[in-house]
Amino acid sequence: MTFPVRIGTRRSKLALTQSGMMQRAIGHALGVATADLTEAVPLVEIVTTGDRIQDRRLLEVGGKALFTKEIEEALLDGRVDIAVHSMKDVPADQPHGLCIAAVPPREDARDAFVSATYAAFDDLPMGARLGTASLRRQAQALALRPDLIVEMLRGNVDTRLQRAADGDFDAILLAVAGLNRLGFADRIGERLSLDQFLPAPGQGALALQTRIGDADAAWVAALNDPMTALAVAAERGAMTALEGSCRTAVGAHAEIAQGRLRLTTEMLALDGSARWRRSGEIGDVNAADAHDQARDLGLRLGAEVHGLAGDQRIKL
Known part of the structure; x- marks a missing residue:
């Protein structure tokens, strides 16, 4: 070397x-x-x-x-x-x-709820201001709480945390992984459900x-880490089929247990008014072609979701 x-x-x-x-x-x-x-x-x-x-x-x-x-x-x-x-x-x-x-090896893939005032997402009052730059998080939040006012929040993690602490927003959403790596785990009010807030492909x-x-x-x-690489291959397969980008609200997450990989992927309407989801699995994560199987699973499930959802890209 x-x-x-x-x-x-x-x-x-x-x-x-x-x-x-x-x-x-x-x-x-x-x-x-x-x-x-x-x-x-x-x-x-x-x-x-x-x-x-x-x-x-x-x-x-x-x-x-x-x-x-x-x-x-x-x-x-x-x-x-x-x-x-x-x-x-x-x-x-x-x-x-x-x-x-x-x-x-992967960190925690979940999203984090951070607020100076409220302990959890469900505690937010009607019309609360939620900060995020992610169309996925915006759509998922609005799917649960269409009354929320979602506002753009860019900047590094320190800047976002400070704006939350200063009361610019009632709450913000960030990745748990980044907060953990930076030593800010104590700022997390709630680690959000993988079901309600399906992460971005590869998150963590x-x-x-x-x-x-x-x-x-x-x-x-x-x-x-072969198992992390396998899960990510499945998620990125779904992302490819869904044309996942900053113009779409797309989530995908794969979990491995008892020798099997299970992938869930979804696309949402940007206003949270609809979400389309599919799940599937491969049976042997140690198979010689497991990586190809995982990617193919993602491509197939992503294509099914795309067929249901149609074009949900934000129009520029």
């Missing part, structure tokens, strides 16, 4: 925290001493378009690929060797020459992206 192994990362506190976790794990897998870590496996900070634009929904300026594009360009140009992404930010199709080489998981020629690097097997 040739050093340094450079990790491309966004500059947000959460991105640096997640990339630091992977930096230490990769260094350990490669036998790098702690004292040599920052030199042997350096973090290369890259500002993405998604980070620069904070006053509009991503769908208005190009979608969630804006969080990955500049880092992927650095990979292709050879300026970095690994990219660390939140899996839910990774578009369905990989750029030519790149691949997701490893998927580490990380994607370690490399050039295709580096996909068999020495650290890959040590960091990849």
Whole structure:
């Protein structure tokens, strides 16, 4: 293995925290001493378009690929060797020459309810103001509570938490995984039901992206968690079939128990007035073709939901 192994990362506190976790794990897998870590496996900070634009929904300026594009360009140009992404930010199709080489063990996939005043989602009063930039969370919240006033909330986790604390919103919705990783678990009022708030495909998981020629690097097997990768393959299959993007309200979550994988996926009308859902499973998660089976399951269930829901994209 040739050093340094450079990790491309966004500059947000959460991105640096997640990339630091992977930096230490990769260094350990490669036998790098702690004292040599920052030199042997350096973090290369890259500002993405998604980070620069904070006053509009991503769908208005190009979608969630804006969080990955500049880092992927650095990979292709050879300026970095690994990219660390939140899996839910990774578009369905990989750029030519790149691949997701490893998927580490997943954090909690649920959404978090955060409020300075109310303990749980069901405690919100009529007409409460709910902050989120996610069309999925907006639609799911409105499906349960059509009286809520949903307002856009962008910015890093610290900014969002501060706005909730300042009373700009009655409550906000965030990912449990990010709050856990940043040490903000105590700010979570309620971990929302996976049934009522089906997560975004890949939520809670990380994607370690490399050039295709580096996909068999020495650290890959040590960091990849086969069961997380399998669940994510199913969810991303559904996302592909549903054209999941920042213009649609799409959820997908796979759980593995007793050797079986069960996937649930859904699409919602953006105002929460309708939701279309399908579930299915594969029977042997240890089969040689389990990854293909999981993706095919996601594609099939996603296509069924899409057939029921039709075009639910927000019109620009």
